[in-house]
Amino acid sequence: MKLQLSTEITGLRNNGVFASLLVTCLFTLIGCDSNPASFQVNEAYIRAVEYKADVTKPLMREAETQLSTAQIQNVSEIMEGLFGTPDEPNLPGGVGLEDFLSLRKLKIAAGPVTYTGEAGSTSGLESGLYRRHCAHCHGVSGDGHGPTAQFLNPYPRDYRMGQFKFKLTDADGAYKKPSKADFHRTLMQGIAGTSMPSFRVLPEPEREALVDYVIYLSIRGQTERALIEAAYFNASDKQEDQGNPQKLLVNFGEASQDQDLEFVKELLVPVVLPWANGGQGTVQRTIEEAPVGWDSPESIELGRKLFYQSKANCYSCHGRTGIGDGQNNLFDNWTLEHLGNAQGEAAGSGEDGEIAGIPEYFYNSELAQIGVVKPRNVKPRNLRLGNYRGGRRPIDIYQRITGGIEGTPMPANTKLTQAEAWSLVAYVLNLPYEPASRPKTAPVFQGVGSNK
Ligand code: HEC
Ligand code: HEC
Incomplete structure (x- = not known):
């Protein structure tokens, strides 16, 4: 073969000819119509590979090999x-x-x-x-x-x-x-x-x-x-x-x-x-039907408990009240490629997903030119808004919880039983309708606040 x-x-x-076409297309995008268009080479990745993005040693970030x-x-x-x-x-x-x-x-x-x-x-x-x-x-x-x-x-x-x-x-x-x-x-x-x-x-x-x-x-x-x-x-x-x-x-x-x-x-x-x-292409997961009573008040209550337990650990990112304020130093894979893995240093509590005080070496016009977008942190979703990017059917939320959101820190939880996962679905879908003051007291026994 x-x-x-x-x-x-x-x-x-x-x-x-080839190189000059690349440049034309880079700057005119759709203006490539009159010339035969070319794909721009992935310079951002070349750069990431050469510089092995490492924010812990920003000043030593020099490519040994290019x-x-x-x-x-x-x-x-x-x-x-x-x-x-x-x-x-x-x-x-x-x-x-x-x-x-x-x-x-x-x-x-x-x-x-x-x-x-x-x-x-x-x-x-x-x-x-x-x-x-x-x-x-x-x-x-x-x-x-x-x-x-x-x-x-x-x-x-x-x-x-x-x-x-x-x-x-x-x-x-x-x-x-x-x-x-x-x-x-x-x-x-x-x-x-x-x-x-x-x-x-x-x-x-x-x-x-x-x-x-x-x-x-x-x-x-x-x-x-x-x-x-x-x-x-x-x-x-x-x-x-x-x-x-x-x-x-x-x-x-x-x-x-x-x-x-x-x-x-x-x-x-x-x-x-x-x-x-x-x-044949990849095939959809078979997700068993939700058990009877999955959205009952008891099930919602179980979901609430799980939300704060280490087995599910949802609160550590989504926050005590579910508004998405548990962690503000998370990044998606597209950003980490250029930030390096020691993202802690880049963390800030910027508004609108901007990283506060992001140092000059993280981002400059040179990076912008090769197609690297300005790094932003990814916020855990505010679960009280009822806004679900991946779809609002119970099965969508079930899949987000058990399958995670690829490329982001939202993990695939494999420890929950099916019934527990459905309870969390019920709790999540109920969150927009319950007062933000719940839970009234922090469930201390589950280690809230210690963030472990
Ligand atoms: C390590 C941090 C982390 C943990 C733990 C975590 N999440 Fe998330 N979650 C995220 C982030 C970040 C996003 C936003 C991802 C994106 O779409 O960019 C998210 C998104 C979501 C969404 C939105 C889905 C959509 O379609 O918009 C739901 C629902 C959700 N999480 C529920 C949960 C539940 C329930 C748990 C506990 C079982 C949990 N999360 C645990 C970080 C986390
Ligand atoms: C106005 C801007 C805009 C236009 C136009 C647009 N998209 Fe998107 N698209 C986005 C954004 C923003 C996201 C990322 C959302 C996120 O990360 O949650 C996205 C994400 C996607 C994804 C990834 C979904 C996933 O599961 O990760 C696909 C596939 C996609 N778009 C296809 C298309 C196609 C095909 C078209 C044209 C028919 C299109 N988009 C037009 C803004 C746009």
Whole structure:
């Protein structure tokens, strides 16, 4: 089995044209229409890999190893060979993607906005759904850094890490990626309490095309990350005898090309498998029906107790009264990638999710230019507002509690019995309707205040 990419890849033009296109598209976004558009390389991740973000040693944050321009260029060329361009998407062959994503759908979602109908009409859309409806927030490459992004809180999702919050698939294990049905639900409902709108008004086939395209951008983004890591591994290989820090991942047109592409395929397979699952895609978890009486006053009362017990530990983040004031120094995975793991130092009690007094070295114009958004902490949800981003059906809340919210500190609780989890669902759904003075006295025996 050979990766069917050599023709596309070797057909690439010279590097100068490619680089200047990247720059044009970076600054004009949708203005790429007249030029063939290119995806911007994930410079933010290159930077994160090179600098191994570490806020504990900010002044020592110097990259010992950096990728050469030729190595970054090589990653871009491999990526274009595999996935095509924003105007002409491609599915790499031989890794099980054709059975899972439809190139025809991708072509409807990709490309500049064009209509088949009469001039000025918005019906009969031929291509460009993604750039019309999504790119101003999610960015052409799905980097979550479209022109509107910096003004939004929370920020639009950066798909390239392949992590998603709201899904009914397994919390862990090989097939925890969202299913197509999960993405459909997100597009139908939007994400309540955020700027992510509902796309219910679109015809079903258009939503289907967009779902495939989001998955395509995610797989593309994850592949790019894997290539960047592999390129970095080469660049840091400084052993005198066999190491070659200038080594390219794929030497196009040279004897080693086939072997190099075989290596690329090895990187691609583990990215694709958790999504495609042999062509059938990931499947929704089977959640048993809620037990009779799950929302009775007794059950709510049990939920209230659990909320404060270490087994569930909800209060430590969501606060004693459930308004989300238990922890204000939490960050999501997209932010941690650039902050490093010692996030404690960056913690503050800023308003509106801004980190108070965030030191200069955490964020500067250089980072902004490569698509890193200003770090903000993620607040545990205020459970008294009755605003649920992942949906308000009891089963949605059940899944959030037992499956967590991927990419955020909201954990998947595996210690609760089913009945206990349903009691917590009942309690959570009841919280907006009960007076904030409850509980009247702190349940001292459960260690409230010690925060353990
Ligand atoms: C006005 C800005 C905006 C537009 C337009 C927009 N989104 Fe979003 N989108 C967001 C924000 C903000 C989030 C993150 C919400 C969060 O983190 O809770 C998001 C999240 C998502 C997610 C991730 C859901 C998850 O479970 O993590 C998907 C998928 C998504 N959007 C798809 C789309 C698609 C497809 C389109 C176009 C049809 C689109 N969005 C248009 C703002 C937008
Ligand atoms: C380590 C901190 C932490 C703990 C412990 C925690 N949460 Fe959360 N929770 C969060 C954060 C952060 C969010 C917001 C995530 C996001 O969407 O960005 C959240 C979101 C939620 C949501 C909103 C879901 C939605 O669709 O909007 C619910 C409901 C919730 N938590 C309930 C609970 C319950 C019940 C418990 C105890 C079993 C719990 N949480 C434990 C941090 C925590």
